[in-house]
Amino acid sequence: MKSQTAAHHRPVDLAREHGISTQAVRNYERDGVLPAAERTASGYRVYTGLHAAALRAYLALVPAYGYGLAAEIMRAATRGDVDAALRAVDGGHAQLLRDRETLDAVEATVAVLTSVPTGTRPERPLTVGALAHRIGVTPATLRKWERAGVLAPARDRGSRQRRYDADDVRDAELAHLLRRGGYLLDHIATVIRQVRAAEGPGPLAASLDGWRQRLTARGRAMLVASGRLADYLEAAGL
Template sequence: MKDGRLRVVDVAATAGISTQQVRNYLDEGVLPPVERTPSGYRVFTVAHVRALAVLRRMAEGHGWARTREVMLAVHRGDLAAALTALDAGHAELDRERTEIRRVLGAFETVVVSPPVVVPAPRRGARIGEVADLVGVRTSQLRLWEERGLLRPAREPGTSYRLYDAAELRAAQVVALLRRGGYPFEIVTAVLDEMRTSGRPQRVHAELARREQDLHRRSLRRLRASATLYDYLAEIGLAGSGLPG
């Protein structure tokens, strides 16, 4: 380093990336602009090292697409745009957390108060039989089928709907959750998970694991946002244009 100047190789070494990647970041605008020497060489400083560290921490917490959006806004001095993008990222996690909790609640209903499992006839149960077993009208079963919740087979020759044991179970789960007031999107999520993962207890455990993973992602995002705030303060953008 000479007179506070750094070579691109020095900047790259601080993050363990290639010099070309540093140039790419610079060309994209996610690093601060550089001055050039009379001969055209880029002049890097410790400010670029700091920005690069922030960039990579942001990418860890927010992903590259949103990080790029935020850092572009920061380096053009548009605090409002940067904050808008940042808030959108945190809101996404909130929506995901709410969805997981709602589905977990639905599974609690299925696990704690499971429907009575009635074996389907060997040939499969017809729609009227299923309606009687589940306690709904046949029109309700048809509606659930239209929404993709149920997938009965068709009897060869007559095309009558036939529900095997799995579809009868699905019909019972749908009826239980709808009586509990769960919207169709939650019912769909529960059925998809059950068809993929098997028993409700296993699915419940998997959703709980996803919730814990979401907590970890939220903490990484929070850490990244805190790093960004410090950077905004360093470059004089924190509070820019705001009262007080």
């Protein structure tokens, strides 16, 4: 790591730049997201321009990648392991891409589901055979979807047979649409969880714009964070 020629900084100087406490700055150093600071003869920490660059990078990484991954990236960077830092960055970008694909899948199917008349939903729970016949798959396929987390039917207390209610039927129809579109089961399971969390495709459709806006904000934050991380790596001579 090359020596820093910039003026020295006190912990309060770094804290004021970002509106955080001096204790937070010390905690970041303790946790390894900032390089270890030198001490004066009286024991006071002395930070440099390198520490300021590291703090800017870390605080930019947090909204882009979350606290855990941001800390992983900076710990790797402060110990000089650039490959590990960039590998963690790549993982964050890959996750964002998966999230975008999930959103695309939901947008491509939720309009179809919301256009299905509610009267077509079964009034009584269906057996695995009845549901399989309804959507044109085999009972074995439905059981496979269940193992993958796509479906979660209740069981009859006496016979222990699967019973698919109206929400289960909706989830199975959505899964069938996505499978025909070439999506993998783990991807479909993620979509189904989004539908369940929104309590149906109708409320989910209303939330899609907000979901996309959050993904866009994350992507933009990643661009800012990449610049701050690059600044730190350059300052550290890495």
